[in-house]
Amino acid sequence: MSEPTQRYHVSSAVIATMPAHTEAVLAEIAKMENVEIHGHGGGKIVVVIEGTSTGMLGDCLTRMSLLDGVIAANMVFEHVETEESESDDRNTDAA
Secondary structure, three states, X not given: OOOOEEEEEXXXXXXXXXXXXXXXXXXXXXXOOOEXXXXXXXXXXXXXXXXXXXXXXXXXXXXXHOOOXXXXXEEEEEXXXXXXXXXXXXXXXXX
């Protein structure tokens, strides 16, 4: 019997902010689960978002876009990894 597969989604995004609000936006993004800030400068913030579905990533990006001081939040790249579960009842005896 085939085991279920688990899918992991990883996305990068660039958040453009009004420069006077960048620090406040950084602080709010830092509180978000499954989000990692990779750098910022010139009013732009680069983040990586992880989740179990494209919808989960989209919801997170939407929350970022609604933060006070954010001009735009754009997904740059998305990658999906599929991990198959292995059964513990495999026969490993040599014949």
